[in-house]
Amino acid sequence: MLLGLQVGSFESDFKVVSEALFNYNSNDTTHFAIMHLRLPRLLLALVVGASLAFAGYLMQAMVNNGLADPYLLGTASGASLGAVIVFFGFVDMVIAGIYMPPVFALFGAFIVTLAAVALGYRKRQLIPSQLILAGIALSSLTTAILGLLTFLSDSEGKLKSVIFWSMGSFERASWDMLPYPAVAVSMALLFFVFYQKQLNILLLGADRAQALGVKVARTRWVILLTVSLVTGFAVASSGSIGFVGLIIPHVTRELMGSTGRWNLLFCAFIGGFFMLLCDLLSRLIYPPAGLPIGIITSFFGVPFFVYLLVRKSYNFKD
């Protein structure tokens, strides 16, 4: 965290960072950069990492499948499409003083997720396999629309916006934006710490969970709502970042066991910490702008995950 606060265009050692934190001088531009650019960026990375890992954990429990991730219902591609619609000039960039891409990203995420849910809802029940298929189909459709818009783009700048959005970046982080994803993930985490038992029983399969007294249908709705909300805010603030939501839940189970009591908190913590590290690496490798964060998460995450797989034969429901 401290190292993250030291890396940037302005020269700043540990002393300058501690001065900025504890003895802030508003006329000092280095202090300003540390407090208004670097700190919100670090916190956003933490929050988004935690959100995606946590949402991934929930999603895998809900559909009882280790290949699920928070983007399974088309949330990420919906968000990308929403943002890109603004970048491509279909909507004003700023309306009533509010920067529109994150707002439309949030709308896009919710609309596509809702559509997937509507398609996966049969006989007053959410059917996971239908939900997954609906999510995949809608993701493909939104990706195709995104591809069409990109192809028809008349400027290189627009393409750059799409690239940064689809691979994720924390460069837009600010104190104004941070509370939305932060409050969403904190509330959800708090709720699920008390709800974790039902989650673990759900891993036994819907029938057995029902027999053990878990209201499966209701639990699935609660998970779905939480995942959509948490992922929607995460994607709207930093674009879609792959890998974290899929792999970190597995890392958690590998380290803490499948039904550990503190799994959710640990998963969110590891996700946040991993994202923080990736952001730092991206800025160190390619200063000053940093590489798109999605590239780093895969580059550094996959070898670690392979190591975990090889070291010990790991199974989803062990």
Next chain:
Amino acid sequence: MPLCLLLALFSCNPNEKSTEKGIIILKDDLGRTLTLKRKPERVLPLATSMTEMLYAVCDTASIVGRTPNCDYPATVLSKPVVNNYPVDYEAILRLKPDLVFTTEGITPLEVAVRLEELGIPVYYQKYGSVEDVFRGLEDIGKIMNRSQQAKYLTDSLRQQVTKIKERHAGTTKLQTVLAITWKDPIYVYGQNTIFTDKLKILGSQNVVKQVYDQPYPALTRESILQLDPDIFIGGTPEELEKEFFTMYPELRKIKAYRTKRMYDPTGNLMERPGPRVVESLLELEKFLYP
């Protein structure tokens, strides 16, 4: 006599050789060797800036088409349109050009390879300075047998540049300028662009001094805060307030914002290296010395 003149003209161009059978061998700015069966009479530009270059030097009848974005000079609008992204090979073949002109970074090399397989050589130009643009005009003149016209033009343009340079020769405190090409993410005119040379001619400097691999690098808000430019080019103060500083309120600390020195350049003049480079210099001069 005309043949002698032709040979004399060929000999002016160090990048051009004529063989006994009338085959012409050219070397373009990327160092690629091109073989032409005869002196080109039908040419096609695949970049908007190249259209302006060709119109300034060539007989307009020899220009057989344009790209969808070519809009200057106005007469170009009557030419057949050829898609350059993605490249419409059939449309190019139908126009039967002897030579395609383009600029580095606009047409991918694999497109040139494919066109050459189809029998149409592609000549690339690249420009790092205002002088490179003038040299480019002269090269086109030599290739198209219009050296005299090109020379008249470049002499006049060079004179105007010299006059502009003289006006700012004694400037001691160089103003620093940041010009953006895109707002989200923030992409800027880097050190290795013609823009840097234009600023040098105008007695000022590009605030981006670090040389990046890309001509238009992406910058963070923090790096812009650190660069703290005197002048910001990328839109009118009102537009920038609405579309840039609302998004990045932290950047309101830069000097250009505080002193309201923000300007909106004519897009085509800033972006297109071509014969209007002097017009672009004069526009920038108004921004720098209001």
